Amino acid sequence: MxxxxxxxxxxxxxxxxxxxxxxxxxxxxxxxxxxxxxxxxxHRGIEKAATVRTYIQNLYLAERICGICSIAHVQCYAQGVEKLLEMEIPPRAQYVRLILSELNRLHSHLLWVGVAAHEIGFDTLFMYLWRDREIVMDTLELITGNRVSYGFTMLGGVRRDISPDMAARVKKEMKTVRDRTQYYKKMSSNERSILKRTQGVGILKPQDALALCACGPTLRASNIKWDVRREDPYLAYNEIPFNVVTSDGCDVLSRMIVHYDEVIEATNIIEYALDHMPSGSFREKVTRRIPAGEVVSRVEAPRGEDIHYIKSNGTDKPERFKVRAPTLGNIPAVCKMLSDSYxxxxxxxxxxxxxxxxxxxxxxxxxxxxxxxxxxxxxxxxxxxxxxxxxx
Amino acid sequence: MVPAEIIEFLSVLIYPGFIFIFTLAFFYEWVDRKFVARLQNRYGPLYAGPGGILQPFADFIKLLAKEDITPRAADKTTFRVTPILMLALALSTLFFIPTAYTTAVSWFEGDLIFVTFLVSILVLITLIAAWSSTSTFSTVGGIRVVLQMLGFEIPMTIVMVGPAIVSKTLSITNIALWQYTTGHYFAIYQPIGLIVLIICLLAEIKKAPFDIPEAESELAAGWITEFSGRKLALIRLTTDVELILAGALVTALFLGGPTGPFGIPSVIFFLIKTTGVILVISNLRALFARFRIDQMLGGFWKYLVPLALLQIILVTLGVG
Amino acid sequence: MEHELLRNLRKKVATEKYPFIKKKPPEGLRGKLIIDMAKCIGCGLCVFDCPAGAIEMIGKGTAADLKVYLDRCHFCGQCAESCPSKCIVYSTEFELANFDKKNLTIEFKRKL
Structure with missing residues (x-):
């Protein structure tokens, strides 16, 4: 050096x-x-731990990879195992999981924008955002019973159904969240002191974003339309109309805007899904032994593309379990952003x-x-x- | 018959001296915290005393009881002395500004200049405190404190001269009294000066959006990082005293000081006026994101210095 | 933004006074678990499926007693799912912090 x-x-x-x-x-x-x-x-040795636990026990391990995107990780894992079983989960379960995934995205995104506001010393916005995130947390609590580790996704479906009462309340809350987010978006793109700290900061050009394999909102803020929900639809995402939000600023401000827009988009998805939920069972019985084979499953976690790899040898425990969380994909990109900054x-x-x-x-x-x-x-x-x- | 010396001694010690100022310091910290909390839809201090009014005092006592750590690499003597020196300086500055009575505890013709001098020394002591603790965070914080001073000191001094020119005296006490006797309040006649002074004082007392030297997400606690226990308690008390200082200075120079009609004790007017100033400061604190040091300096030199000069030109042209 | 600040000044405060005023926990919260030993058939599936190894079986078959270590339990609810006779129920009691590990071990005995 x-x-x-x-x-x-x-x-x-x-x-x-x-x-x-x-x-x-x-x-x-x-x-x-x-x-x-x-x-x-x-490093917590989760991948090794997964190989000495049964597939059922690993559900809870996968959930605990991350506290914020717990739904996304467990969805990715369950989806992989279900692919190995060559089974389709019931349509209603797909919708319930989808609603949960989007609620998860909502609270993760609101959390992030709050943290970003705190980093630039705007504590009032941080307080407001986290206060409104609490609405989403309460909704999750209403549906799943718990606040952080939901234990909701099971192999072959979900644990509980969403009752019409719950649906009505969730819809009401979604309206509040959307209105608040629209206000924050307007405020953030007009408030001078926020613009001064975020505009033109941390530039990641589209070609760099592609070359460095950025993912999730970071990639979309560099004006590249890529979303696993659209490119490789899982759950019921191909039945639901939604926009892949992009922004062409390539800086921290446009990342903020993308997060706000995705929150608004997610509330719309949830409302649509609640209105169009098919009836039927929400869970199917699954055998304990999983047929031999290997599978890669991916979902769009709130932070980006989450990839799980599972190798089964026909027993009730996986032989190999590999996780690539979205942040890993974004680290080369953040190094690029950091160079030539203050x-x-x-x-x-x-x-x-x-x-x-x-x-x-x-x-x-x-x-x-x-x-x-x-x-x-x-x-x-x-x-x-x-x-x-x-x-x- | 109590000798005059003893009365004077007690006035320094109790009212309107140390005890009064400390009580006020804790009270204003509570006002600031509570008001910002309510603006952010929180409770703020709640359980210590009615409405949490004793919370700042409880924090102070708690810090006094905490372990006091001196980093091995620190310059021990300086490290130990600077918190005391800071508190002493902040207090002695307050003695030249009228608080409880219409006259300050001590005053002379020219104390306006002396006060600006003390304020600058306070900033320099901060740098020495930061430097003596030798940690990276403290050092960077200390440098930022001084950089910030380069920004706010010039416009602040210029606008403080405005009232002095019109009232033809260089004593803060006399400026306040002059406003009361002539009914010529500078808040009305020199509004630009008032705004510039409040912004500069925000930077002086290191409150958001100018809490750059203490920027939590960048520098941990900035220049105070290494202080703990009793030293931290003193530093926090100094910060509170500085808050009164800011309120009292604005009150004295632009709002007529602790004066008012109807023969009500002057301390009531002082409390009302400073609380008003502190609420404005708290509101500004909740309103903005933190600036970057270069943005802050640029803004102060590009906008506040010309504004301050404009105010002085207006004053000399006889508008003020 | 100033408008929003002043609006919030008038609004009800969002903070909850938690330990002093308690909100009703949501339905379906998984708190301390309760085992109805009269229904237990001693199959041992809960012990097998528990990801944290928080349930221990003392004895064998239908005569077995169950011991639950709440300090290990992470309240995932898998035991309640696996139980074929539905004898495990989660209560909504969640304030389980304790200074002594011993107080967190619950024994469920068969009444003979």
């Missing part, structure tokens, strides 16, 4: 990061030249991708320069570990 340049470490413990992650920033004065990420502070803008840029590092940390090697990742076999890893300890 260049001797003259100062290196500022951001993290693993830093007020801008809610979870441990390390970025080494090469700076010259107030300008950041390059950012080097270091992952792995939050130090004071680092928190909002980092927050801009809606990072969730505890989702992200899997067995992945990112070492030295960015982008040079590799995968080791178990034997290689063992040899490396032995060598490393001998040298110490």
């Amino acid at each position: 260049d001797e003259e340049r100062v290196i500022i470490p951001i993290g693993p413990q830093h007020p801008a990061l809610k979870e441990p992650m390390n970025f080494m920033l090469k700076v010259e004065g107030e300008k950041v030249l390059e950012a080097i990420p270091n992952l792995g502070y939050n 130090i004071a803008d680092v928190p909002i840029i980092l927050a801009g991708i809606d990072p969730c590092f505890s989702c992200t940390d899997r067995v992945t090697f990112v070492k030295g320069e960015m982008g040079k990742g590799w995968i080791w076999t178990q034997e290689e890893l063992r040899r490396y570990a032995n060598r490393w300890y001998q040298q110490r």
